[in-house]
Structure formats: C-alpha cells, structure tokens
Amino acid sequence: MKTSFDKGQYLKKKFNEYWSLILKDKQDYFSKMTEENFDLLKSALSNINNIITYNTTIKFVDTACKILNISSEEKEQISNTVKSTKPSDNGFDVEYRGSINFVCEVKCNRPINGGDRFGSAQKSGIEKDLIVLLNGKTKSPINIEEIREYYKFMVIYKFDSNTVKAINHYLLHLPKQLVGKVKLYEDGMEICKDLVYVLLIK
Known part of the structure; x- marks a missing residue:
C-alpha cells in the first residue's frame, strides 16, 4: 500500500535539517518551537536579504576601489557612507x-x-535595476544628466555555480533595450561610463 504524504512531518524534517546544518548540532529543533517562536523567527529572517546585501556591498567597495584606483582614504569614506545608510533609504546601493x-x-x-x-x-x-543604472533613478540625488558621468556596476552575490550560470544565461538573452549596454566584468578589463558592468562577488 502506498504511503500518503505527511506535510507536517516533511516540514519538521526540513526545519531540523536546516538548523542542524547552521548550528552544527543535529537536534529536534522543531519540537522546541512555539507559534510565538516561529513568528519571531519569521521577523528575523525577513532581514536576512538586507544582511547579505550589506556584506556584499562592503566587499564591492573594496573591489571597485581596486578597479578604479581609488585611494585608501576615499575607500574608507565610501565604506563609512555605506555603513551609515539605512536599508530603507532610496537611491543606489552605492553612489559616490x-x-x-x-x-x-x-x-x-x-x-x-x-x-x-x-x-x-x-x-x-x-x-x-540595469535600466536605472543607465538612465538614472528619480529617488537618487544623482540626476539623469549626471549619471552619464558615473561608472556603473551591478553586483550579483555568487551563492554558487548555479548563480554564475543564471547570470550568464541572462546576459546572453538580454532585453532589446539593454543589448550592447551590459557586460560581465573580467579582471583587468578596461571600462567606460557608457556600459553597466556586472560583477560576481562572494
């Protein structure tokens, strides 16, 4: 007789697998949770993307300063600006x-x-995001005319090799309005202000 699927057991198993990997200790974490705990955890996890974005942005500042030969003094200034920017602020993730x-x-x-x-x-x-990098963002202090005088980057957090495959596939099938305006950055590449350069950062 075919065993029916048990959603409760499945969810419990997946929850325990994730937390056992994170905490390096295999336990039945699910059974210790209350509805209030789950609600609190949901609120905490909603901020995870902001954490990953922040860490990636800080790493990008270091990379960008190397690419553009920006001094260590200016790099510190840029990093401090990123650190003092609220996640809810409008504008680009970095605008310098x-x-x-x-x-x-x-x-x-x-x-x-x-x-x-x-x-x-x-x-x-x-x-x-590629379009606003090329044309400007209404909620940014950088106006549409000024954006032409900026080097432009899109940073993709490299979760794994699948992320690399996904962005390469995307770049091979760009929407018509972006064809010829976006390029994957490679070390040592000469860059210009007319294109958006995509960087993969871990």
Whole structure:
C-alpha cells in the first residue's frame, strides 16, 4: 500500500535539517518551537536579504576601489557612507561622487527551485535595476544628466555555480533595450561610463 504524504512531518524534517546544518548540532529543533517562536523567527529572517546585501556591498567597495584606483582614504569614506545608510533609504546601493564617480546596485538573487536560471520576477528586477543604472533613478540625488558621468556596476552575490550560470544565461538573452549596454566584468578589463558592468562577488 502506498504511503500518503505527511506535510507536517516533511516540514519538521526540513526545519531540523536546516538548523542542524547552521548550528552544527543535529537536534529536534522543531519540537522546541512555539507559534510565538516561529513568528519571531519569521521577523528575523525577513532581514536576512538586507544582511547579505550589506556584506556584499562592503566587499564591492573594496573591489571597485581596486578597479578604479581609488585611494585608501576615499575607500574608507565610501565604506563609512555605506555603513551609515539605512536599508530603507532610496537611491543606489552605492553612489559616490569624488575623484572618480561610480554607482552600484547589489542583487542577492538565488536561482529559483535550486536550478540555474532566474525566475521571471527576478529577471524583471535585474532589468529594472540595469535600466536605472543607465538612465538614472528619480529617488537618487544623482540626476539623469549626471549619471552619464558615473561608472556603473551591478553586483550579483555568487551563492554558487548555479548563480554564475543564471547570470550568464541572462546576459546572453538580454532585453532589446539593454543589448550592447551590459557586460560581465573580467579582471583587468578596461571600462567606460557608457556600459553597466556586472560583477560576481562572494
């Protein structure tokens, strides 16, 4: 006789697997949870994307300063600006006007369903950010004319090899309005202000 699926046992198993991996201690964490605990955990997890975005942005600042030959003094200034920016603030994730101007949008999209392709909503989000990097963002202090004088970057957090495959696939199938305007950055590449350069950062 075929055994029926038990959703409760499945959810318990997955919950325990995740927390055993995170805490390096195999236990029945699920049985210790109350509804209040689950609600509190849900609130905490809603901030995870902000944490990953912040850490990735700080790493990008270091990379960008190497690419653009920005001094250590300016790098510290840029890092301090990132650290003092609230997650809810409008504008680009990094927008710097100094000896060299540059802007950046950071994306932390893991390909859906454990695959190696971004979902339609993820692709729409990437497309939207690429467009504002090229054309400016209304809620940024950098106006539409000024954006032309900035180096432009989109940073993708590299979760794993599937993320690399997903962004390469996306770049091979760019929407028409972005063709010829976006390029995957490679070490040592000469860059210009007319393109958006995609960087993968771990």
